[in-house]
Amino acid sequence: MAIGDLEPVPDSTDLYYLDTGMYDIEGYGSVYVLDAERPAVVDTGIGTNREQLFDALDELGIGADDLAYILPTHIHLDHAGGAGYLAEAYPDATVLTHEIGVPHLVDPSKLVAGTKAAVDDQWEFYVDPKPVPEDRIEGLEGGETVDLGDRTLEVAHAPGHAPHQVTFYDTADDVLFTGDSAGIWVPKMTEIRQTSPPSQFDLEQCLDDASAIIDRDPDTLCFGHFGPLAFEPEYMEAYKRTLVEWVEAVRQKRAELDDDEAVIEFFEDHTDTAEAWGERKARDEARLNVKGVLGYLDYRAKQDDE
Numbered sequence: 001m002a003i004g005d006l007e008p009v010p011d012s013t014d015l016y017y018l019d020t021g022m023y024d025i026e027g028y029g030s031v032y033v034l035d036a037e038r039p040a041v042v043d044t045g046i047g048t049n050r051e052q053l054f055d056a057l058d059e060l061g062i063g064a065d066d067l068a069y070i071l072p073t074h075i076h077l078d079h080a081g082g083a084g085y086l087a088e089a090y091p092d093a094t095v096l097t098h099e100i101g102v103p104h105l106v107d108p109s110k111l112v113a114g115t116k117a118a119v120d121d122q123w124e125f126y127v128d129p130k131p132v133p134e135d136r137i138e139g140l141e142g143g144e145t146v147d148l149g150d151r152t153l154e155v156a157h158a159p160g161h162a163p164h165q166v167t168f169y170d171t172a173d174d175v176l177f178t179g180d181s182a183g184i185w186v187p188k189m190t191e192i193r194q195t196s197p198p199s200q201f202d203l204e205q206c207l208d209d210a211s212a213i214i215d216r217d218p219d220t221l222c223f224g225h226f227g228p229l230a231f232e233p234e235y236m237e238a239y240k241r242t243l244v245e246w247v248e249a250v251r252q253k254r255a256e257l258d259d260d261e262a263v264i265e266f267f268e269d270h271t272d273t274a275e276a277w278g279e280r281k282a283r284d285e286a287r288l289n290v291k292g293v294l295g296y297l298d299y300r301a302k303q304d305d306e
Helices: 050-059 084-087 102-106 111-125 205-215 231-255 260-269 277-306
Strands: 006-008 014-020 032-036 040-042 069-071 094-096 137-140 145-147 152-157 166-170 175-179 185-186 191-193 220-225 228-230
Touching: 014 050, 032 050, 032 111, 032 220, 040 220, 050 084, 084 094, 094 102, 102 137, 137 220, 175 205, 185 220, 191 231, 205 231, 231 260, 231 277, 260 277
Parallel strands: 040 069, 069 094, 094 137, 175 220
Antiparallel strands: 006 014, 014 032, 032 040, 145 152, 152 166, 166 175, 185 191, 220 228
8 A cells, every 4th residue: 555545445345545655764754534424533634634635535436515524533633633634625524523722723823832842843844734724623532423424433432542532432343443552563573563643642541441452352453553464362451561561661761761861852763664664754753652651750750749
């Protein structure tokens, strides 16, 4: 599958996966289109990919007046950066995302500032998001259902990666749209790796989210990056171990070096994902993930002191 390609998700009905080529990396960007009676898009990409998404919807015969829902799993701009552009092009579509994120898609200024601080030089791959009109967006808490006519999506809150994250479960095809709640599936390494960005990564909540996926036991996981994967419970058990070991590794290195920038540089220098998505992205991802864990450790220490 090449950047810009649209392919069916295996063992599903009228569900498609678009590779947006996020960060110029084949496979990194995952946008899903449900060609249901009331069509929906799950996640929207980084915004720079919007013409690819428009072309994909055209290819499926989903016109400007047909799209019913735009469903960002969370408001990080690699998932929701295209929401405003999509809402503008498809004027009858309603944007649904967690209620915490709604104000930040209506007025993205704080979201942009936070993203720039988190992603550093990676901002060059982004585009300033277009605000979503307030009358076009509704908040979710978890527990709702989204009626697509011939199928229903069940919404669950999954706040570990970010407090504004939800998952969508397609009851018709037993497919779970994970956002980043299940980590990042890395096909070239055939394993799931951590995603622990600042500023609200929470280890305990991430472990709970992974356990909830095991309990759900879907047929297919539709990851926010690198597409779909047939689900096996051991994947999430392994991911839980990965998360715990990752946080402990950062904790120990911080104790050893007592300098947060040195800790970040250590993990940048020792990343093992360069063959999967290139040296630059591997280092950038390591930096982002370490910063998130350091913030989490500070939060836990403050909680313990109170």
